[in-house]
Amino acid sequence: MKLTHRKIVELCPRAPFNFDATMRKPDHFPSSDNAWQPGIRWQTMRWNSEQLGLKFENTGTVGEPNIRLSIWSKNKLDSSFIDALTVEVTYRYNLQLDLTEFNRRFRSDLKFAPILRKWRGMRPLSYSSLYEYLMIAIVLQNCTVRRSVNMLQALFEHYGMSLAYDDKVLYTFWLPEEIDQSTEDELRALKVGYRAKSIKRVTAAFVNGQIDELALRTQSRDEQRAALLRLYGIGPQSVSYILTDQFHRWDEFEHVSPWEQKIYSKLFFDKNPERPVSVAKLLRFFNRRFAGYRALAVHYIWEDLFWKRTHRSAKIDWLEKLIRL
DNA sequence: CATCAGGGCCCTG
DNA sequence: CAGGGCCCTGAT
Numbered sequence: 001m002k003l004t005h006r007k008i009v010e011l012c013p014r015a016p017f018n019f020d021a022t023m024r025k026p027d028h029f030p031s032s033d034n035a036w037q038p039g040i041r042w043q044t045m046r047w048n049s050e051q052l053g054l055k056f057e058n059t060g061t062v063g064e065p066n067i068r069l070s071i072w073s074k075n076k077l078d079s080s081f082i083d084a085l086t087v088e089v090t091y092r093y094n095l096q097l098d099l100t101e102f103n104r105r106f107r108s109d110l111k112f113a114p115i116l117r118k119w120r121g122m123r124p125l126s127y128s129s130l131y132e133y134l135m136i137a138i139v140l141q142n143c144t145v146r147r148s149v150n151m152l153q154a155l156f157e158h159y160g161m162s163l164a165y166d167d168k169v170l171y172t173f174w175l176p177e178e179i180d181q182s183t184e185d186e187l188r189a190l191k192v193g194y195r196a197k198s199i200k201r202v203t204a205a206f207v208n209g210q211i212d213e214l215a216l217r218t219q220s221r222d223e224q225r226a227a228l229l230r231l232y233g234i235g236p237q238s239v240s241y242i243l244t245d246q247f248h249r250w251d252e253f254e255h256v257s258p259w260e261q262k263i264y265s266k267l268f269f270d271k272n273p274e275r276p277v278s279v280a281k282l283l284r285f286f287n288r289r290f291a292g293y294r295a296l297a298v299h300y301i302w303e304d305l306f307w308k309r310t311h312r313s314a315k316i317d318w319l320e321k322l323i324r325l
Numbered sequence: 326c327a328t329c330a331g332g333g334c335c336c337t338g
Numbered sequence: 339c340a341g342g343g344c345c346c347t348g349a350t
Contacts, residue, residue, distance in 0.1 A: 137333095140332055141332080142332085142344085143331060144331060144332080144346095144347070145332070147346065147348090151346095191345075191347090192345080193345025194334095194344045194345050195345080234334085235333055235335085236334090237332080237333055238333080238334090257332070258331095258332090323332080324331060324332080324348085325348095
């Protein structure tokens with residue numbers, strides 16, 4: 001589908017705002033609903049029954065941030081739609097996050113302060129709706145990066161829609177209603193394996209109104225956690241990502257998966273990943289050092305590591321061994 | 326060729 | 339609460 005109408009709005013994130021470190025997350029697996037180059041992110045969005053092509057352009061600096069957001073659509077959009085969309089984007093992309101206290105708190109942390117300075121103004125975020133993030137979480141489970149990429153791409157091609165705008169062709173996600181009628185066998189044909197059941201059941205929960213993203217946003221962290229864990233196929237690992245990225249819980253850090261355990265052991269204790277530090281010890285360490293901002297601090301450390309990996313010619317050997325592509 | 330574990334989660338005992 | 343099974347894929 002070709003998107004022909006274009007509207008432009010200006011967004012003013014709260015300073016400090018690091019555009020590229022926010023709009024590009026090298027630890028995410030590549031997916032065809034978005035594209036990035038320095039200073040620009042393209043992102044499709046399925047929202048309020050419109051298929052949208054977004055383009056974020058950096059027109060400011062870390063200290064004086066400004067974004068030009070172009071919104072492509074098939075139908076002409078009225079100003080109330082644009083206003084509501086701006087509110088939603090501001091929430092999802094965390095544009096008003098106040099990092100003052102966080103930055104002050106770790107200014108004198110010898111090991112962490114340099115990373116903080118380097119990525120000053122970066123924030124975790126979700127580019128997606130909760131439903132879409134859950135789909136991403138499901139295709140991440142128990143497989144290699146390449147397989148996650150293939151599964152999501154197959155789902156896009158089967159249930160999503162490709163949008164042409166600004167010389168890009170990118171896919172949007174489907175709505176829960178659009179995949180709800182398909183059978184588990186149809187999904188399995190896309191090689192998602194046993195995840196078909198999770199996709200079906202999470203989708204059904206949205207169609208039946210058992211879960212509502214906007215309502216959840218106003219609830220407590222424990223209520224959010226419980227609601228997510230109630231979904232079939234969604235466990236502690238997926239929930240920890242979602243609580244941080246989607247619901248902005250900056251101190252959410254209750255779970256360390258085996259591969260993360262190896263990476264933290266190497267980073268903070270310089271331990272051979274073959275003989276990692278125990279999860280209990282890691283949790284105690286993060287508790288003491290980053291209390292109040294555990295998820296946010298870990299995000300900075302994690303992104304720093306993956307930026308080095310992706311945007312630097314010299315590979316980090318021990319890390320390469322832990323990432324199966 | 327066969328075997329195995331992976332950026333989890335569910336279910337069972 | 340530990341451990342087996344699950345789909346498929348690439349590595350060995």
